[in-house]
Amino acid sequence: MPSPVSRVGSPTRDLTGSRPVLEAPEISRALTRMAHELVERNKGAADLVLLGIPSRGVPLARRLAERIAAAEGHPIPVGALDVTMYRDDLRLRPARALEHTDIPPGGVDGKIVVLVDDVLFSGRTVRAALTALDDVGRPRAVRLAVLVDRGHRELPIRADHVGKNIPTSMRESVKVLLDEVDGHDAVLIGSEEGVA
Amino acid sequence: MRHLLSAADLSREQATLVLDTAAEMAHLTGGRAVKKLPTLRGRTVVNLFFEDSTRTRTSFELAAKRLSADVVNFSAKGSSLSKGESLKDTALTLAAMGADAVVVRHSASGAPHRLAHSGWIRANVINAGDGTHEHPTQALLDAFTMRNHLGELDGRRIAIVGDVLHSRVARSNVLLLRTLGAEVTLVAPPTLLPVGVGAWPCEVSYELDPVLAKSDAVMMLRVQRERMNAAFFPSAREYSRRYGLDARRFGLLPDDALVLHPGPMNRGMEITADVADSERSVIVEQVTNGVYVRMAVLYLLLAGGEAEAAS
Numbered sequence: 001m002p003s004p005v006s007r008v009g010s011p012t013r014d015l016t017g018s019r020p021v022l023e024a025p026e027i028s029r030a031l032t033r034m035a036h037e038l039v040e041r042n043k044g045a046a047d048l049v050l051l052g053i054p055s056r057g058v059p060l061a062r063r064l065a066e067r068i069a070a071a072e073g074h075p076i077p078v079g080a081l082d083v084t085m086y087r088d089d090l091r092l093r094p095a096r097a098l099e100h101t102d103i104p105p106g107g108v109d110g111k112i113v114v115l116v117d118d119v120l121f122s123g124r125t126v127r128a129a130l131t132a133l134d135d136v137g138r139p140r141a142v143r144l145a146v147l148v149d150r151g152h153r154e155l156p157i158r159a160d161h162v163g164k165n166i167p168t169s170m171r172e173s174v175k176v177l178l179d180e181v182d183g184h185d186a187v188l189i190g191s192e193e194g195v196a
Numbered sequence: 197m198r199h200l201l202s203a204a205d206l207s208r209e210q211a212t213l214v215l216d217t218a219a220e221m222a223h224l225t226g227g228r229a230v231k232k233l234p235t236l237r238g239r240t241v242v243n244l245f246f247e248d249s250t251r252t253r254t255s256f257e258l259a260a261k262r263l264s265a266d267v268v269n270f271s272a273k274g275s276s277l278s279k280g281e282s283l284k285d286t287a288l289t290l291a292a293m294g295a296d297a298v299v300v301r302h303s304a305s306g307a308p309h310r311l312a313h314s315g316w317i318r319a320n321v322i323n324a325g326d327g328t329h330e331h332p333t334q335a336l337l338d339a340f341t342m343r344n345h346l347g348e349l350d351g352r353r354i355a356i357v358g359d360v361l362h363s364r365v366a367r368s369n370v371l372l373l374r375t376l377g378a379e380v381t382l383v384a385p386p387t388l389l390p391v392g393v394g395a396w397p398c399e400v401s402y403e404l405d406p407v408l409a410k411s412d413a414v415m416m417l418r419v420q421r422e423r424m425n426a427a428f429f430p431s432a433r434e435y436s437r438r439y440g441l442d443a444r445r446f447g448l449l450p451d452d453a454l455v456l457h458p459g460p461m462n463r464g465m466e467i468t469a470d471v472a473d474s475e476r477s478v479i480v481e482q483v484t485n486g487v488y489v490r491m492a493v494l495y496l497l498l499a500g501g502e503a504e505a506a507s
């Protein structure tokens with residue numbers, strides 16, 4: 001049995017050799033724009049349900065929901081969808097601790113579910129999230145919103161709403177820091193040194 | 197860790213991880229239309245039961261199926277086990293069939309350990325009760341049930357009452373609850389306490405009444421008539437008068453104390469029907485929680501690859 005190790009995001013991230021590409025005000029503006037795009041694209045926010053993918057997708061989903069609620073004048077259901085048990089790389093590493101899944105009381109049937117994550121990379125996490133969603137219910141549509149799209153997809157998956165496209169090489173790492181988890185907001189690019 | 201053989205193998209961190217994972221399993225499959233997770237798809241879990249058991253075997257079977265594993269049941273009755281096949285030959289057979297995990301119950305203490313460390317089989321071994329030694333998943337589900345009601349168990353006082361001598365449940369519970377920081381008191385007549393109980397990390401009392409008043413939970417053990425090959429107490433009536441949990445003793449417990457029993461119960465012997473069916477009895481909940489705890493154990497032991505293989 002493994003010791004408790006959390007998934008991708010440990011509370012403290014190694015920052016050696018990394019440079020910021022987005023600072024707090026830019027992240028805030030990107031999220032505001034994405035919130036408005038979501039409302040525009042779905043002709044209102046009536047059936048929207050935002051589900052963050054742990055760990056950093058969850059605070060991002062909450063921030064988007066707050067912005068949409070402020071614009072539309074009513075609260076937006078927001079929750080979390082852990083994909084650990086649906087991942088295709090489970091057997092490559094020791095078993096991981098599960099993150100909390102929290103489906104809003106209204107469920108997802110017939111709703112427009114927006115999956116929210118910090119970084120879109122291979123697309124495998126999103127594939128796992130789509131499979132996990134199958135077991136929760138049948139949304140009318142599923143959208144994907146990510147703060148950063150760094151390219152290098154390994155599956156035919158794309159985001160509907162992107163905070164910023166950041167072209168990267170495979171040797172680089174992209175880290176999103178969020179106030180709720182890390183104490184401040186930033187997006188960093190690092191070289192492979194000091195990166196797990 | 198590859199196997200779960202003893203509650204003592206779990207550090208506080210690992211035990212808490214199992215309980216947290218079980219909580220998430222409960223949350224995920226509790227109120228949902230599809231009560232199944234794809235996590236162990238393609239894995240084979242063998243229930244190898246040399247001793248009778250209904251609830252433990254069913255609970256492991258359901259847990260493995262909820263995680264999409266294939267389950268094969270081998271029980272002593274009606275199989276080659278009853279024809280005198282040795283543990284080794286059984287293990288080699290299971291290995292040849294490609295078992296990924298073996299859940300084993302055996303009347304001999306140490307049989308799961310032998311199976312895990314013999315080199316006969318590469319599967320993960322989970323002890324589902326061996327002789328009078330241990331039953332770690334029962335201890336985990338008891339701790340999970342108590343934690344749901346009492347919060348963290350650190351500093352909580354728990355009484356375990358009855359046939360400690362023959363009880364693998366008592367031993368596993370003492371070890372696990374101690375790891376989790378609880379204070380355990382064993383209550384039994386001297387004849388039903390094992391030799392060397394003084395060295396266990398717990399208190400021992402021959403009297404039930406004074407212990408009840410300061411207990412956050414009381415766990416009644418089954419009187420194991422099938423193991424009673426000597427006169428451990430004069431009569432069943434005398435036993436229930438001194439160590440049975442009846443309405444009067446129930447009244448001695450603090451208002452929010454819990455009553456647990458690993459089952460199957462002898463109603464009227466170690467516990468009266470009105471206590472067993474009372475609001476503070478969590479006996480039925482223990483059964484439900486058993487599935488979640490076993491899902492957590494199967495997930496943590498089987499879902500990941502080995503660390504060596506990954507690097």
